[in-house]
Amino acid sequence: MTPIDPRALRNAFGTFMTGVTVVTALDGEGAPVGFTANSFTSVSLDPPLILVCLANTSQNYATLVNAPGFAVNILSQTQIDISNRFARPVEDRFASVDWRRGPQGSPILEGVSAWFDCAMHRTIEAGDHVILIGKVVAFDQTASPGLGYARGAYVTPALAADALSHSTGLIVSTLIERDGHVLLVDDGQGGMALPEMRVDGEGASAAAKKLIASTGLQAKPGFIYSVFEDLRQKRQHISFLCQTAAGEPKRGAFVPLTPSCLDDVSNPATLTMLDRFAQETKLGNYGIYYGDQTSGEVRPMKEGR
Incomplete structure (x- = not known):
């Protein structure tokens, strides 16, 4: 795979860090799972690491903790419906969502502002959440402005x-x-x-x-x-x-x-x-x-x- 460009990665982090994110992965049978993230933060540029937090009570807990990797999808301003879908207990969240496998293998949603496909670097138990630290293997960003969320409303x-x-x-x-x-x-x-x-x-x-x-x-x-x-x-x-x-x-x-x-x-x-x-x-x-x-x-x- 093409080596990560630290400058380009830093610019992507800075541009989209306030956006609404959907974290995705594949379960043991290759089926996609995903959730609207509580937290998404850059950890390191060298090596390129990011983290997300997942509640211990999440239905995706076991899948994400044991997954070989995950992807962070930064939603665009037109994807409010996707944010709501992945934040609620829907039987098949991917039923009406177009997606593809990223270079590392995790689901990449179509039409997002940016995505980061990661290999699992480490998991850390933290109170009622688990911190998933991923090593960025590939990423991309588009011209679509990101979707924000503040004080209970989308921005x-x-x-x-x-x-x-x-x-x-x-x-x-x-x-x-x-x-x-x-x-x-x-x-x-x-x-x-x-x-x-x-x-x-x-x-x-x-x-x-x-x-x-x-x-x-x-x-x-x-x-x-x-x-x-x-x-x-x-x-x-x-x-x-x-x-x-x-x-x-x-x-x-x-x-x-x-x-x-x-x-x-x-x-x-x-x-x-x-x-x-x-x-x-x-x-x-x-x-x-x-x-x-x-x-x-x-x-x-x-x-x-």
């Missing part, structure tokens, strides 16, 4: 953005990242900027999709990365973190996330945001900024389920 990029779309003077930008580079375009004044546009009644999500289409890239709006008031221009600004930008852009260029390469960014608020993004990319740990171009706070993205 999607579209819902979060549209809730803010009624503000006047709303500007949407897209932070499109690929391999440690971010897409910047000509701002028309001799500097560089993120692709952006004003929202005119269509909603922030629709505006973000138009922006991505204008670049010619294969990407989709992910989670809102920053919300701030631009006091100089008296407008509210929302920036989407966009995932999987395949292909070459029709306009602009991908620029490394280094101070020297970001010097041409003309908007101070955007430059501050990109500096923060560069630091968070190194750590694989992202937050959402609320404030204005001079002050505010970064609220960490936390797994809600």
